[in-house]
Amino acid sequence: MWLKSMVSRPKPSDAYPWHIFKELEDSLNLIEDFDQIALNFLGKIKESLAVDNLALLIYDQDIGKFRVSASMGSLPGVKSISFSSADPLVKWLKVNKTHLSLRDQPGVLDYLTAREREILETLGAQLCYPIISMNRLIGILFVGAKTERKLFSKQELSFIALLTPQTGIALENALLYREQRERFRRMLRADKLATIGELAAGAAHEIRNPLTAIKSSLQYLEGKSQDETARKLLGTALEETGRIEEILSGLLSFSRPSEIKKERHDLLESLDESLDLIAYQARKQKVRIAKELPQSPLYINGDKSQLKQLFLNLFLNSLQAMPQGGELKLEAGPADGKDVLVTVTDTGEGIPEENLDRVFDPFFTTKKGGTGLGLSICYGIVRSHEGNIEVRSQPGRGTTVLTKLPLKV
Ligand SMILES: Nc1ncnc2c1ncn2[C@@H]1O[C@H](COP(=O)(O)OP(=O)(O)O)[C@@H](O)[C@H]1O
Ligand SMILES: [Mg+2]
Structure with a gap:
């Protein structure tokens, strides 16, 4: 039984660089850096399939969209490309859980929005692969045309299909690790800012009262003074108290925002x-x-x-x-x-x-x-x-x- 299910994998051929598969698998076990995994993955595909353009989009929880994490080839403006979970292409990949070949399934294009079709054009995408981890769509791989405009062979297609689940798991792990680190960083920051805020609010209140006294004394003196130089100096001093007040109210709106x-x-x-x-x-x-x-x-x-x-x-x-x-x-x-x-x-x-x-x-x-x-x-x-x-x-x-x-x- 076991052997049988293994044999159902596409059959390796001597002409095909299956060692790349093994290499990627080995390297995935070693790296935990997200960007490096992403680049490594694209690098392997580029090397073995001779394609021009590749883009890997990963779901970004903070913005609730799939964003470009890594890309290869000359794709101007690629960084600003994004998809939301409501986009038909994303839905298609979620439902079908398999790759989309735009050449073989052109009908799917009709189902996409004009914006999506435009993006696919920009990417020169021929193939879209879902990157799935734990049954969740975490990313999308866009594969552009082959360098010499040749068609993708069946073997090549299944080669990518074999690489993606491995990479999906590695990427998900790296993402979880990154999120954990991020959460910890936010917690520390919130803690630090809360402490600074308390201190700042206390100090600002303490400074405010004497400052008000200084200001009204200065105003009184400025009104009384006949001496030109003295008036000028008092004017400057008043301006500076104004500046202190501004800083204080800034500090207060950080630590205890007004009602x-x-x-x-x-x-x-x-x-x-x-x-x-x-x-x-x-x-x-x-x-x-x-x-x-x-x-x-x-x-x-x-x-x-x-x-x-x-x-x-x-x-x-x-x-x-x-x-x-x-x-x-x-x-x-x-x-x-x-x-x-x-x-x-x-x-x-x-x-x-x-x-x-x-x-x-x-x-x-x-x-x-x-x-x-x-x-x-x-x-x-x-x-x-x-x-x-x-x-x-x-x-x-x-x-x-x-x-x-x-x-x-
Ligand atoms: N959009 C930005 N691009 C580059 N640096 C920024 C940007 N926003 C904030 N910063 C950095 O954060 C610092 C603090 O910003 P802020 O609290 O607004 O104070 P300020 O603008 O008076 O320096 C800035 O001095 C700058 O170094
Ligand atoms: Mg500023």
Whole structure:
């Protein structure tokens, strides 16, 4: 029985590089790094099938979409390609649990959306393989045409089909490991920020009272003084107290956001109003603004003015990261059925790995004249709305800030 079921595997032929299968299997047991597994997998397929283009999309829980994890070949704009679970292609792969050959099953194309067909065209995809682990579709592999435009042989097709389950398990393990690490990191960060918040709130309150006394004394003296120089100095001192007040209120809105006035409103309005505020600056800096927003309203229960401040801070950070121009992309939409996800992506300088854990700390700044309070305030606002905020970045390429807020239907 055993032997029989093994024989039903496609029969190896001498001409075919089956050793690659073994090599990949061995290497999968050794690596635990997700990106390396993905690249290794694509590398093996490219090497053995001589194909131009390959793209591997993996389900990203944070954004609820299949995103490009690794690719090979020249595929401009490949990084921005994504599929959602509701897309017909994803559904087809989930149901059929087998590969789709666009050449042999052209009828399936009619069932796809225009956007999907466009993506397949961009990828030059001939084959789509589901990557399944524990009965779940965790990824999709797109295989482009063969280098010399030859057809794929049956043997080649089953070769990929044999590689994918192995890789699926390895990828899933690496993902779980990555998620676990991420969860731990978030926990530490929340803990750290809660402690800093307590400290900051205490200090800010303590500083506020004497500051008010200083300010009113200065104002009194400024009014009384006849001496020009003295008035000038008092004016400067007053301005500086103003600055301290600003910093204090920033600190307070990080640690204990002022009473939030929640009201049901369309988040798209807050987003548009915040965008309007930076439109001029963006044009001046040659930053293109791209919007991917839904047609229908996104109702949430939140404090409109605070949310506007939140997005304004994110947009400003993006603009400041792109002094030479670039693209600021704003996307929003429902995620997981219970949240709204807003992503702000820029093509700026990015954030070095070692700073990623510190960007929400109050006073952490890498900018000349920066206050380092912007993201701390964002964190405070999101937390008081029972949401979540995350930063992802690729130094030299850009940054994405993901904000999740509870959806109010
Ligand atoms: N979109 C972004 N691109 C690159 N770096 C960013 C971005 N957003 C935030 N940062 C980094 O995080 C730091 C803290 O940001 P923030 O709290 O807004 O303070 P500030 O803008 O005053 O520096 C910034 O100094 C910068 O190093
Ligand atoms: Mg800022």
